Amino acid sequence: MTKHFLGDTAVLLGRSLRHISRSPDTIITTAIMPIAFMLLFVYVFGGAIQTGSDSYVNYLLPGILVITIASGISYTAFRLFLDMQGGIFERFQSMPIARSSVLWAHVLTSLVANLTSLVVVVLVALLMGFRTGAGLLGWLAVAGILVLFTLALTWIAVVPGLTAKSVDGASAFSYPLIFLPFISSAFVPTETMPGPVRAFAEHQPVTSIVNALRDLFTQQPVDSDIWTALAWCGGILVVAYVFADITYRRRIS
Amino acid sequence: MLTGMSIPPPTDQVAHPAIHVHGLEKSFKNLKVLRGVDIDVARGSIFALLGSNGAGKTTVVKILSTLLRADTGTARVNGFDVATQAADVRESISLTGQFAAVDEILSGRENLVLVARLRHLRNPGTIADDLLRRFSLTDAASRRVATYSGGMRRRLDIAMSLIGNPPVVFLDEPTTGLDPEARIEVWQAVKELAEGGTTVLLTTQYLDEAEQLADRIAILHEGRIIVNGTLHELRQLLPPAEVEYVEKQPTLEDVFLTLVGARTDKEQR
Numbered sequence: 044m045t046k047h048f049l050g051d052t053a054v055l056l057g058r059s060l061r062h063i064s065r066s067p068d069t070i071i072t073t074a075i076m077p078i079a080f081m082l083l084f085v086y087v088f089g090g091a092i093q094t095g096s097d098s099y100v101n102y103l104l105p106g107i108l109v110i111t112i113a114s115g116i117s118y119t120a121f122r123l124f125l126d127m128q129g130g131i132f133e134r135f136q137s138m139p140i141a142r143s144s145v146l147w148a149h150v151l152t153s154l155v156a157n158l159t160s161l162v163v164v165v166l167v168a169l170l171m172g173f174r175t176g177a178g179l180l181g182w183l184a185v186a187g188i189l190v191l192f193t194l195a196l197t198w199i200a201v202v203p204g205l206t207a208k209s210v211d212g213a214s215a216f217s218y219p220l221i222f223l224p225f226i227s228s229a230f231v232p233t234e235t236m237p238g239p240v241r242a243f244a245e246h247q248p249v250t251s252i253v254n255a256l257r258d259l260f261t262q263q264p265v266d267s268d269i270w271t272a273l274a275w276c277g278g279i280l281v282v283a284y285v286f287a288d289i290t291y292r293r294r295i296s
Numbered sequence: 297m298l299t300g301m302s303i304p305p306p307t308d309q310v311a312h313p314a315i316h317v318h319g320l321e322k323s324f325k326n327l328k329v330l331r332g333v334d335i336d337v338a339r340g341s342i343f344a345l346l347g348s349n350g351a352g353k354t355t356v357v358k359i360l361s362t363l364l365r366a367d368t369g370t371a372r373v374n375g376f377d378v379a380t381q382a383a384d385v386r387e388s389i390s391l392t393g394q395f396a397a398v399d400e401i402l403s404g405r406e407n408l409v410l411v412a413r414l415r416h417l418r419n420p421g422t423i424a425d426d427l428l429r430r431f432s433l434t435d436a437a438s439r440r441v442a443t444y445s446g447g448m449r450r451r452l453d454i455a456m457s458l459i460g461n462p463p464v465v466f467l468d469e470p471t472t473g474l475d476p477e478a479r480i481e482v483w484q485a486v487k488e489l490a491e492g493g494t495t496v497l498l499t500t501q502y503l504d505e506a507e508q509l510a511d512r513i514a515i516l517h518e519g520r521i522i523v524n525g526t527l528h529e530l531r532q533l534l535p536p537a538e539v540e541y542v543e544k545q546p547t548l549e550d551v552f553l554t555l556v557g558a559r560t561d562k563e564q565r
Contacts, residue, residue: 047416054413062401130397134456137361137391139383140414295363 048141055135055148059122063156073115073160076221077107078167084230085171092231096261100173104165105256106229109249110221111164112157112193116200117217119153123204124213127294136295146201146291153197154190161189175260185259188269191276192252196220198283205290229253248275312375314339314464314495315360320369322355329355331519332369337497337512339463342490344510345499351516353499354394357468360497361391374463389464390457394472396449397456400442404433404452407441408459415460427455431485447478454485458494465489467498471505476549477556483508 063069081103084092089099096102126132126145135145165173177185200217207213224230226240227249233241244250251271258265315337322330329352337343347353358364360373362382371378374388391397399407405424412420428434431451441449450470457465467486471479486509490496500506506513507527514524523530546554 050416051414054410058399058402058410061406065401129400130393130395130453131399133363133393134391134397134411135414136363137386137389138411138414139386 048144048147051140051144052147052151055144056151059148059152060155062122063152069118070156070159070163073111073118073156074163074167076114077111077164080110081107081164081168081171094232098172098174100168100171101175101260102257103230104168104173105253105260106224106227106249107164107168108161108189108256109192109224109229109252111160112189112196113217113220113223115157115160116153116193116196116220117214118156119149119197119200120204120207120213120216121210122152123149123201124207124210127205142295143288143291146287149204150194150197150201153200154193157193157197158190176262177260181259181262184265184269185256188252188255188259188272188276191273191280195276195280195283198280198287201287202283202290205287205294223247224249224253227253248272248279251275312339313337314341314374315343315497316370316372317356317360318370320356320359320371321367322352322359322364323367328519330366333516333519333521335514335521335524337495339495340490340493341511342486342496342498342509344506344513345497345516346501346503346506346513347499347516348501352519353516354468356516357391357466357497357499360385361389361466362386363391388462389466390459390462391466392453392457392468392470394468396453398441398449398452401440403438403440404428404444404448405437407452407456411456411459417460423459427458431455445478446474447481450474450478450482451485454482458489462494464495464497467496469499469501471500471502476552479505 081100084103085100089103092099094102123146126149132145136142175181199220203213203216226244227233227247228244229249233244233250236244251268252275255265255269255272257263258268313336315335317333317335320330320333321328333352333356335343335345335356345353345356355364359366360371360378362378362385365379373385376384376388378385399410402410405428408424408427409420412423417423425434425437428437431454433448433452433455436444436448441452444452454467454470457467470486471482474482483505486496486498490511498505498509510527512524512526513530514521516522523533525533
């Protein structure tokens with residue numbers, strides 16, 4: 044069975060990518076909210092926010108990229124939920140295919156869709172005056188962190204996708220994830236926050252990820268933030284994968 | 297009581313049945329759905345599992361197609377145990393569930409190619425085109441399945457189940473929700489399947505469907521098979537027919553089919 048894993052995953056990935064190409068609105072919708080936030084914060088609130096950075100859009104983009112991923116992964120839960128609802132999931136399960144390939148196809152589709160949305164958001168940011176001196180290595184490091192973060196959040200999204208009772212339930216889990224960047228260093232420096240809020244903000248994953256991305260974009264030497272960020276992403280990825288795997292096994296046995 | 301009226305099947309059927317089920321039990325929490333089901337289905341035959349809603353028909357099909365585990369009892373499909381040789385069972389079967397298991401966003405042809413690829417067959421395109429022709433879907437091949445009628449969807453669903461020629465096919469309520477013409481189309485497809493040597497186990501709550509299609513009929517009631525036999529044998533369970541004079545009225549179905557039968561819709565084969 045496992046000898047077909049790669050081939051089966053590729054076939055099923057082709058299927059979900061075709062879904063996306065036939066409803067590109069999912070990619071647009073994913074990109075629209077972060078772009079709206081970016082416009083709002085740069086052109087409305089940004090003038091009053093002191094970040095110590097000469098350009099607010101430069102300061103803001105890392106957090107916007109995190110929000111883009113947080114809103115994009117809910118489509119994984121949505122697509123998985125639709126497969127479970129229709130009979131097609133049971134058809135796949137009763138066929139001689141590698142069983143885990145059904146989930147991996149959805150996860151890889153999420154990666155492709157989210158990376159596309161991220162590219163759209165970065166292009167808009169460039170139009171709004173975002174500039175970076177980061178070289179190829181810097182961009183690769185940024186892409187690496189974003190890929191890891193997308194995979195981690197996507198595996199979280201698999202769990203509600205498999206267990207939800209309704210479409211709304213399948214995507215509701217992502218709201219707190221979208222909200223998390225607001226209590227982090229994504230929009231304003233954490234130094235201005237009152238004690239307990241600041242303590243939370245500085246010790247939650249988004250801050251370390253945003254700081255690491257910001258250092259890479261501004262070509263600062265990346266300090267411990269990048270290792271904290273990688274540890275968070277890796278840790279979430281492993282825990283979410285294990286949970287998703289247990290949930291999946293429960294669903295198919 | 298009906299329980300004692302099971303008719304023993306002919307001996308050659310027991311020798312190498314395509315499906316062998318013995319003492320199957322399954323509970324969901326405190327609800328006992330199956331209380332000891334025994335079935336043997338001969339190769340190349342059509343076997344109808346008849347029962348009311350909630351009788352446990354779908355549970356039997358799900359256990360046989362490795363989607364559910366039984367609590368106790370044995371089930372073998374094409375000679376393989378569903379619990380310990382699930383992968384071999386999946387190679388031998390195909391399942392058409394109660395709700396058409398088709399991908400609405402893909403076209404009909406893409407659905408067929410998808411399944412052919414997942415069954416690791418060569419020339420998935422040729423296989424798809426053959427089946428489209430066989431099920432009169434060539435004209436609609438490149439249309440999204442979301443635009444198909446109920447009958448076309450079911451035909452595509454069954455066509456997808458035939459890819460790779462699995463020796464055993466499960467059809468769970470294949471005509472529920474279909475209009476009379478679509479039902480007849482599905483019946484035709486099922487008959488052709490069995491003529492080709494495929495073993496078909498179908499569940500239904502329509503008595504006339506079992507009467508039309510099945511070589512053997514079993515009635516599942518309150519988690520047990522209460523009778524199992526050919527239509528002829530089942531009829532003999534009741535007292536011999538009395539002769540009465542009845543004015544034979546056409547059924548509404550006769551009327552409907554006569555009135556719409558002459559239509560020239562291109563969907564018709």
